[in-house]
Amino acid sequence: MTMASNDRWQRVAARAEIKHGEALARELGGEPIALTEIDGQIYAISDTCTHEFALLSQGFLEAGEIECPLHAARFDVRTGRCLAGPAMQDLEVFEVKIEGDDVYVRKILRNGG
Numbered sequence: 001m002t003m004a005s006n007d008r009w010q011r012v013a014a015r016a017e018i019k020h021g022e023a024l025a026r027e028l029g030g031e032p033i034a035l036t037e038i039d040g041q042i043y044a045i046s047d048t049c050t051h052e053f054a055l056l057s058q059g060f061l062e063a064g065e066i067e068c069p070l071h072a073a074r075f076d077v078r079t080g081r082c083l084a085g086p087a088m089q090d091l092e093v094f095e096v097k098i099e100g101d102d103v104y105v106r107k108i109l110r111n112g113g
Contacts, residue, residue, distance in 0.1 A: 009097065009104040016101060018042055023066060023077075025057035028105055032057075033094060035103065036077045038064050043077045044094035044105045051087035 012026040013035055023034040025047055032047035034057040045066070047057050054070035061067075065083060067074045073087035080091035094105045 007107050007109060009106045011102050012044075012105045013103045014101050015042070015098060015103055018103065021061060023047075023057040023059070023061050025055060026105075028094065028107075033105065034066070034077075035096075035105075036061060036066070038078065041078075042096045042098065042103055044096050045075065045077055045080050046092040049073055049087055050082065050089035050091060051085075056091075 010028055012028060013024060018024050018035050018037045020037050023036050026033050026035060032055060033044050034047040036043050047055050049056055049068040051073050052070055054068050056066050056068055059067045059069040064077055065074050066077050071086050074084040075082055075091050080093040082088060082090050095108050097104045
């Protein structure tokens with residue numbers, strides 16, 4: 001098995017595994033990510049709170065926001081934007097594509113990358 005680079009598309013789940021109102025924990029190149037579904041759209045964010053190490057997929061997801069189970073920091077799962085402290089840094093978000101029943105994720109490519 002070869003390890004995928006984070007900047008290449010990597011299959012991370014079957015579409016049916018991602019349920020509305022839940023966060024599904026996966027890894028992208030060894031990095032924890034969380035997959036969510038809002039209004040039929042799949043989103044992928046870093047699964048690690050930017051305040052302290054805690055898995056956001058173990059927190060609460062409601063109305064497009066995920067809340068850290070440790071200190072209740074909140075983030076928008078569509079944009080990664082930090083909405084409430086104690087965290088102050090936004091989450092990394094990832095590109096998502098669906099092919100058939102397969103969900104693929106990769107890092108968002110920046111200029112020169």
